[in-house]
Amino acid sequence: MPLTLEYAFTITVDLGEPREVGTTYAGFRRVVPIAGGTVDGPALSGEVLPGGADWNLVRADGAVHVWARYEIRSSEGAVVTVINEGLADPAGPPEGAADRACPTHPVFEAPQGGPTWLNTAFFVGRLCLPTAPGGPVAVEVHQVLVH
Template sequence: MTLALQPAFTLTVDLAEPREVGRTLAGHRRVIPILGGTVTGPALTGEVLPGGADWNLVRPDGAIHVWARYELRTTEGFVVSVTNEGLGEPGKPIPTRPVFEVPTAGPAWLSVGFFLGELRLGDHPGQVRIAVSQVIPG
């Protein structure tokens, strides 16, 4: 079996100043609040709702572990919960695996698909972009 990536949408996320937790046994922890943003793409459009955050960790080996929890609102009005986790090297795009929790009448394809993201810095300070693609059996 071969697998392919099909672009689904891009999240442009605006972030607040990090809250520094500081050095922990796991590494340097900071919490980065999410202020909002946009969802654009061929398969989904809407907005990133304010109120989530990324519980970001820089491990002792220098790797960056992202673990974010937040919500989207589609243009149809459905609120979708997102958990997005990834691990990468500083200064490089970070691969992530977003998982979606969808209301009963919402876009069910999000809750049964397998997705990969690529997190990069955005066009402005305090902004990131996550290009989300669905994994499609070929």
């Protein structure tokens, strides 16, 4: 059975000032607060709520492990928890790439009465890093469909 991707929505996240924890046994840890943002797309719209963070880790091999947890509020008012995990290639983007991005796997926890289809669907994301210092990040969320 072939798999296809269907674009669902984009989460644009405004970031706060990173807190550098420093080098730990696992690598170099920093915590990046989530200050807000938007959700926009054909399957879901709303806002990113302030709070939560990305607890990212630069591993010894240079790869960056992204692990973010935060909440979004749908345009209908449901508060949905997001956990988004990804791994950026230590080699960085290919020569001549217009942007910096890495694959992610967002998982959602929606309450009863909310967009509960998020709870059982499988998603992949494309985390687009800021083009300027202090700029927002965007996660393009695609639903994986099995035919």
